[in-house]
């Protein structure tokens with residue numbers, strides 16, 4: 339992909355570091371609103387990246403003006419969501435809002451082409467290696483080209499959309515908080531020649547967990563998420579295929595005749611976290627600021643939603659006073675956390691290896707009603723908060739039902755309740771919460787930004 343050929347300008351309204359989901363979305367929103375934008379990307383995009391690609395809300399692409407191109411990539415709309423968890427069937431249909439499983443090489447190609455059309459200045463194969471500062475504000479970046487030459491780019495705002503190991507995050511000293519450790523690893527491959535319906539399959543049985551979905555170019559994603567301590571050699575396709583056919587019925591008798599394209603890929607360590615999202619002259623968007631257990635496959639839509647929300651805050655403030663922009667960034671930080679937090683904990687719960695009688699009762703409760711199953715699907719599409727299916731009301735109903743179940747002993751139930759209370763206490767602990775809340779610089783009355791108490795210093 340060729341970089342934009344617009345003449346280079348050295349001062350920008352915004353510099354965006356990273357040119358994949360979050361970076362492209364930011365660049366499209368901001369350039370459309372009249373911002374001058376530079377995008378700096380150290381790789382060639384599109385290129386392979388460690389990610390699968392379940393997308394639960396394609397309307398986010400319409401907002402970016404790329405829905406037609408995304409759909410033209412050929413990933414079939416997934417209207418059947420087959421969820422089987424520990425013997426409980428939570429499946430639903432979603433004819434009106436199909437999901438999509440679009441390989442990143444295709445998605446990133448669409449998004450980066452759209453960025454090229456905006457006229458943003460794109461620096462490809464160029465890494466941000468340092469930040470420029472003016473007093474306590476970030477005022478630009480130092481970039482390094484592949485031949486080692488360095489140059490400075492100046493901007494009112496630097497946006498790190500540079501992934502989990504964010505360079506911008508490290509250079510501004512952004513703290514991580516609410517860190518969680520994944521209990522499962524991930525292995526996945528793409529198979530050609532799998533005749534199956536356009537449905538997404540999520541199946542967890544015992545310690546095993548599989549995700550299967552047809553994606554673009556006639557391929558099917560087959561992904562396993564065994565516990566970290568699993569001793570089978572999942573790099574061996576035979577292992578992936580045998581668990582897949584055991585857990586996902588439509589693969590039986592067909593996967594053995596299909597062809598694995600490339601090799602089985604793996605990711606082992608992927609701790610979840612929130613990272614300070616903003617400070618004077620900088621913000622982090624997408625994985626740079628927040629990463630959650632991939633079991634729920636939410637990172638792409640999260641990145642798109644965050645870029646949309648951050649842009650909405652920034653667009654009315656084009657070339658406003660720095661303090662006004664900074665206050666808007668702090669408001670966005672709060673908004674990001676409020677938006678992401680319920681799903682974050684739900685993802686961790688779904689990725690847990692050991693479950694208990696209360697978890698199972700919650701699943702049965704949801705499975706028992708079409709309304710609840712639809713609600714779960716809306717939660718997974720982020721149209722409802724996760725608390726709608728795992729909040730206190732649901733937990734209490736599940737507890738009452740478990741009490742009446744002869745197969746559940748009081749001791750088991752007590753242990754499950756104790757475990758749940760302990761997890762909640764840990765999640766809501768004052769230290770965690772304090773670390774999670776941004777302190778706000780007092781900027782007076784700015785419409786749309788809630789007045790906040792706190793230290794006049796930045797928290798980062």
Ligand SMILES: Cc1cc2nc3c(=O)[nH]c(=O)nc-3n(C[C@H](O)[C@H](O)[C@H](O)COP(=O)(O)OP(=O)(O)OC[C@H]3O[C@@H](n4cnc5c(N)ncnc54)[C@H](O)[C@@H]3O)c2cc1C
Pocket residue numbers: 355356357358359360361378379380381383387388389390391392393464465466467499500501502504505506524605608623624625626632634635636637638639640641
């Ligand atoms: C195994 C796995 C499976 C997943 N499955 C799903 C799924 O099914 N659905 C889903 O929604 N999400 C999934 N995710 C999460 C999803 O991949 C991420 O949330 C998403 O990629 C975030 O996009 P991003 O643009 O924020 O970051 P990235 O895609 O990581 O992009 C960051 C970019 O920044 C660039 N960069 C980094 N440092 C610099 C620097 N110093 N200078 C210049 N450029 C730099 C990188 O080269 C990269 O191109 C999965 C993740 C993993 C690991």
